[in-house]
Amino acid sequence: MAIKTPITVAYGDGIGPEIMQATMKLLDAAQAQVAPEIIEVGEKIYLSGNTTGIPDKAWESIKRTKVLLKSPITTPQGGGYKSLNVTMRKTLGLFANVRPCVSYAPFVSSNFSNIDLVIVRENEEDLYSGIEHRGTEEVYQCLKIVTRPGCERIIQYAFEYARKFNRKKVTCLSKDNIMKMTDGLFHRVFNEIAAQYPDIQNEHLIVDIGTALIASNPERFDVIVTLNLYGDIISDVAAQVAGSVGLAGSANIGNQVAMFEAIHGSAPDIAGKDIANPSGLMHAAIQMLVHINQPEIATLIENAWLKTLEDGIHTGDIYSPEHSKKKVGTREFADAVIARLGQLPSHFKAAHYKPGAYAKIECYGAQPKAESRKELVGVDVFLDNPQDLTAQELSGKIAGLGGPMSLIVITSRGLKIWPDSSIETPYLRHCCCRFQSSRDIKQLQAVSHSDIINLLARMNEIGLDTIKTENLYTFDGELGYTLAQGQ
C-alpha cells in the first residue's frame, strides 16, 4: 500500500462543512492516498479575537503538510479582520492563482460549449499590495508595483503548466500601450520566456480587447497569464460566460505550499440545508490530487463527476427540467459521483491525467543578471498646493532651489502644466515638480542624495508642503521614468 500523503483540511464556514464532508467522502471512496489533518480557520477564530482568522496550530499544519484543501470561510464584517486568503497568499508566497475554466453545456447553461481554458494570475503584486496614501485634501494614490522576479516566476509557471498539461498556447494580457514600464516589463519578460518554449505558441493581447474576447469568444483561449488585477477581472468573466461559477476550483500555488479551494463563497443563507453543490470543492480536490502526484485518482474522480453531470443528477443550482433527471442534495450528489467511480463520460471528453507527468512546478525566475549601472539623475517632488499657486508662480519660487538640478517641468496628474502649457484650467492642488541634472535627457549627470535632501530643505524653508518624492534614475543610461505628457 502506498504511503498516504498528509494534507491539511479546513472545513470552513457556511456551506463549507457540508461540501467538505461530501468531498472527503468522495476522496475516501476513490481511495485517494491522503492523510488529512483538520484545522480550524475562519469565522470562529476571527470572533475569538484573532484578526488573521488563522491560529498558530493551523499554520504549523499547513507548513508541515504543504498542501491545504480549504472550504470557503466567512470573514465577519468590520472590526479590522484581515482576509485569510490574502494573508495566506502573501505569507506563504502563493504567487500563482491557477483557475481552470470549463463549460459543461448543455447540462450547465452557457452560450459556449467548448470553453477549456486556464487562467494563471499573478497573486502577490500589482495594485493589490494595497499601498495607498492621501497626500492632500483631495488626492488619493495607490501604488502599482511590478517586479522582474514576480513577472519571471508567474510567466515561467504558465509555460511550465502549458507544457506539462499538454496545452498549446499561452496568451499574455497587459496594458503596456499605456503603462509602458510596469505592464511593459510584464510583456517584455513574457517575450523573453516564451522564446524558451518554442513548442508552445504565444501571443499578447491588450487587456481590454483580451477581456472582450474572453467574453465573446472564450473558446479561442488555452492558457492565459496576466497581472493580478486583470486576472481578478477575467477570472470572473470566464467563469460567468462558462456558467461554472458554482462548479469551479482554483489553486493558489507557491514553491513550497499550495492551497486548493472552490471559487465560490460560503453562502451562509443556504448553510446546513444539504442543498449546496459540492462540485467546486471537488474540482479543487482534483487539482490537489494532480499536484500531489495521484493523477489516477484525479482521473477517476473527474470522470465519475462528468458522468454524474451527464446522467442528469443535479443539485438545485444547476437543475433544469430540460437537462436534469433528478434534483439531489449535497450528500446524494456525492453518493451519485461515488456510485460512478470507474465509469467514463460519453458526452464529454474523458479526463486523463497522465501518471508521472505532473512533478510539482517550481519557478524561481531567471538567474540574477548582471546589475545595471544605476545613476541618480533627479527627483520628482510632489506638492500639496492648497493656495492653488499657479504653475508660473510655483516655478518662480522653486526654479532656483535645485542646486545642480534644474526645474524641468511641473505636472498635474501626469500632464504638463509648466512650461508652455496650453491647458486652460489645470488642476493645481497636487503638483509634481521634476528636477533633473540636465534639461536634455541625453546629457544627464549624476547627482547625489544630498542634492535632493538640500532641495527638500529649501522647499521646506519657503513653506511648501512636499508630500512625496520619487527619485529619478537611469539604468545603463536608460531612463527609469516616464516623460510627462507634453514634456
Next chain:
Amino acid sequence: MAIKTPITVAYGDGIGPEIMQATMKLLDAAQAQVAPEIIEVGEKIYLSGNTTGIPDKAWESIKRTKVLLKSPITTPQGGGYKSLNVTMRKTLGLFANVRPCVSYAPFVSSNFSNIDLVIVRENEEDLYSGIEHRGTEEVYQCLKIVTRPGCERIIQYAFEYARKFNRKKVTCLSKDNIMKMTDGLFHRVFNEIAAQYPDIQNEHLIVDIGTALIASNPERFDVIVTLNLYGDIISDVAAQVAGSVGLAGSANIGNQVAMFEAIHGSAPDIAGKDIANPSGLMHAAIQMLVHINQPEIATLIENAWLKTLEDGIHTGDIYSPEHSKKKVGTREFADAVIARLGQLPSHFKAAHYKPGAYAKIECYGAQPKAESRKELVGVDVFLDNPQDLTAQELSGKIAGLGGPMSLIVITSRGLKIWPDSSIETPYLRHCCCRFQSSRDIKQLQAVSHSDIINLLARMNEIGLDTIKTENLYTFDGELGYTLAQGQ
C-alpha cells in the same frame, strides 16, 4: 433659417476620409444646421515632425467651435509620437468618455437582443496618468491617482446624463474592497451624489463581478459609471458582446469642448476601397447633434439608419445571407440611409430625442468643502536594498534614525517583513520603512518636514539608497494611509 453651428471636422487616416464623406453627406441631406471647418490632424502631421499630430491651426479651430467630429487616425509606429486622443483629452479637460452600447440582433450577430446601456468612463485620472518610475534594478511602479473633484465631476455627469436621457439606473463599478482609499473615494462620492438624485436608482458592484455581468447579462445595465482603467475594459466587453464594435460612436466631453468619434480604428488595410462601414461615425454624429441641441435632426438620422439596417442594406462587415438583402459599399450605404430620412424603423424602437431636453451638461463637482485639519505624522521611506540586508539587519541600522519618529514596520510589496514576520523567503530588494510619531495610531503627534529631511540625511550618511518617500498624514485625525498587511 437657423444659424448654423460651427463644428470642426477631421477626416483622419485610413478609412477615415471615406466614412467622413459618407457621414457629411448624410448630415447635409438631413439638413443638419452645421458649418464645418476642416482641420488636418494625424498621420501626415506626425510624419511632418509634429510629435503631437495636431498643428496650431487645428487647435485654434477646436477651441473656437468647441465641437470636434473626428475620423480615426493612424499614429505612426515608434519615434515618440504621442497619442492624439490622450493629448486632446488631457489638454481640453475632456473628463467624460460617454459610450452608448446597443445590440442590433438579429441583424447584427449578438447573443443579446436588448442591450441598451451607456458607459460613462472617467477620462483623466487613474493609472492612465502614466506616471511610472523604476526605483531598483527589478522594481517598477505606476501611480494610480484619484481625486475628489475628478470623482465628483464624472459621477455627477453620469447622474445628469441619466436624468436628461430618461435613464432609470446608474451602476458604479469599483474595486474598493481592495483599494479602500482610491476606489473607496470613488464609491463614497458615488453614494454622496446618488443621494441627490432620488429619482434615479443606484447600485455599486465590485468591478470583477460587474464586468462578468456585463459579459453574461448586459441587458440588466442602464448607465454605468467607473474609473478610467475599468471603463476601458468594460467598454470593449460591452461593445463586443453587443456585436457593435464596428457600429458604435463615442463622445469625449469636457465642460468647454466635446469630441465625437467612432470607437473603431483607421483600418488602413481596407482604406480607399469603398467597403468600410460608416455607421460608427454616423452614430458619433448623432451624439454630436444631440450635444449641439439639434435633437430633431439626430432623431431623423438615427431612425433612417435603423430602417436601413432592418431593410437588410448592409456593408460587408455585418453582411449575413440570413439577415441581409444587399451588400453595399460605404457610399451606397450612406445613400440608402439618406433615402430613408423621414422613415421609422419597425423592428427596433424608434429614436426620439426630445427638443430642448439636452442643454449641455456641465459638471464642476461639489463646492469646495471646509478643509480638514491636515497633520504630518510620519513617512514611508522606500529603499533599494541591493545587498539584500535582512529586515532584521535593516531595522538595526535605521531604528534609531527617526528623531521624534519611531520605526514601526518594514514592508515589502505591502507585506510586513519586520517585526514578527512569519514569511519564509521575503522579497528584500525593495523595502518600505515606515516611521511614525507614535507606535499607536491613536496617539500620533505632529512631526515636521525637517524631521523627515533629517531622517533622510541620516539614512544617506550610512549609505542607504532611499529611492522614494511618501509622507504620512492624518486628516481631521483620520489616517491618510493604509496599514501594511500584518501591521
